[in-house]
Amino acid sequence: MTAKLYCFGESGNAYKAALTMTLAGYAWEPVFVDFFHGGARTPEFHKLNPMGEVPVLVEGDLILTQSGVIQYHVAEATGRFQGKTPDERREVLRWVLWDNNKMSSQAGPLRFMMNFIPPQKRPEAAIAWLNGRFRAALSVLDGHLDGRNWIVGDAPTLADLACCGYLFYTEPFGFDRAARPHIDRWLDRIAALPGWKHPYDLMPGKPSDRA
Numbered sequence: 001m002t003a004k005l006y007c008f009g010e011s012g013n014a015y016k017a018a019l020t021m022t023l024a025g026y027a028w029e030p031v032f033v034d035f036f037h038g039g040a041r042t043p044e045f046h047k048l049n050p051m052g053e054v055p056v057l058v059e060g061d062l063i064l065t066q067s068g069v070i071q072y073h074v075a076e077a078t079g080r081f082q083g084k085t086p087d088e089r090r091e092v093l094r095w096v097l098w099d100n101n102k103m104s105s106q107a108g109p110l111r112f113m114m115n116f117i118p119p120q121k122r123p124e125a126a127i128a129w130l131n132g133r134f135r136a137a138l139s140v141l142d143g144h145l146d147g148r149n150w151i152v153g154d155a156p157t158l159a160d161l162a163c164c165g166y167l168f169y170t171e172p173f174g175f176d177r178a179a180r181p182h183i184d185r186w187l188d189r190i191a192a193l194p195g196w197k198h199p200y201d202l203m204p205g206k207p208s209d210r211a
Contacts, residue, residue: 001027001059001060002027002028002029003021003026003027003028003029003057003058003059004028004029004030004031004057004058004059005017005018005021005028005029005030005031005055005056005057005070005203006031006033006045006048006049006054006055006056006057006058007030007031007032007033007054007055007203007204007205008032008033008034008035008039008054008203008204008205009199009200009202009203009204009205009206010035010036010116010169010199010205010206010207011035011054011055011199011203012104012107012108012111012165012166012169012199013053013054013055013067013104013108013165014054014055014067014199014203015165015166015168015199015202015203016055016067016068016070016071016161016162016164016165017055017057017067017070017071017074018030018055018199018202018203019161019164019165019196019197019199019202020070020071020074020075020081020158020161021070021074022195022196022197022202023080023081023156023161023193023194023195023196024074024075024078024080024081025078025080025195026074026077026078028057030202030203030204031058032203032204032205033045033054033205034205035054035205036116036210040052040053040054048063048065049063049065051065053065055067055070057070057073067100067162067165068096068097068100068158068162071096071158071161071162072096072158075158081156081157081158081160081161082157082158083152083153083157084153084155088152088153088157091152091153091159092151092152092157092158092159094159095151095152095159095162095163096158096159096162098140098163099159099162099163099165100162102133102137102140103134103137103138103141103163103165103166104162104165104166106130106133106134106137107134107137107165107166107167107173107175108166109126109130110127110130110131110134110173110174111166111169111171111173113126113127113130114127114171114172114173114174115171115172115173115207116207131174134173134174134175135174138175138180138183141163141180141183142180142181142182142183143182145182145183145185145186146182148182149186149189150186150189151163151186156189156190156193160186160190161190164186164187164190167183167187168187168191168198168199169199171207
């Protein structure tokens with residue numbers, strides 16, 4: 001059975017799920033959610049996810065929401081990207097939770113405010129505050145990757161596929177790859193994995209579609 005992932009290209013959280021499924025060889029197909037025209041606020045979508053957000057994975061009677069839950073479902077189903085030992089698996093979970101709380105939770109709204117809200121409506125004070133939090137998270141990740149190829153162990157895991165979720169987007173949101181050399185090299189390693197695709201190539205929907 002081919003799973004359906006409700007998603008759109010601009011969503012870094014949906015990208016985590018889509019990339020994990022793609023690299024793990026998990027059969028899936030995208031279902032475009034027109035987020036910028038209210039697609040996540042319709043009664044039909046709220047039947048799938050009352051939280052009103054992507055990603056949503058639908059596979060038969062199974063409905064999963066939240067990127068981390070979907071990633072762990074795929075890892076358990078395929079045996080991929082979990083970590084090799086119990087200690088590694090706990091460390092993978094630690095970094096997935098860190099990303100959800102410290103990285104993506106700053107990067108997502110920051111990128112949205114800086115790129116997808118009309119300039120005259122952008123909350124500059126909120127942008128400045130989030131930028132500081134995001135820079136701090138980037139420093140933690142860059143420091144951790146100093147001397148490491150992957151976040152946990154000697155192979156890619158869900159930790160990598162979670163933490164990279166927003167960092168392949170090129171819209172300006174306070175992330176300069178050249179200024180974060182360890183992250184830069186790590187992103188190159190992820191992009192070299194067989195089957196990797198940029199979020200705008202992996203999922204439908206990108207800013208130029210609305211231009």
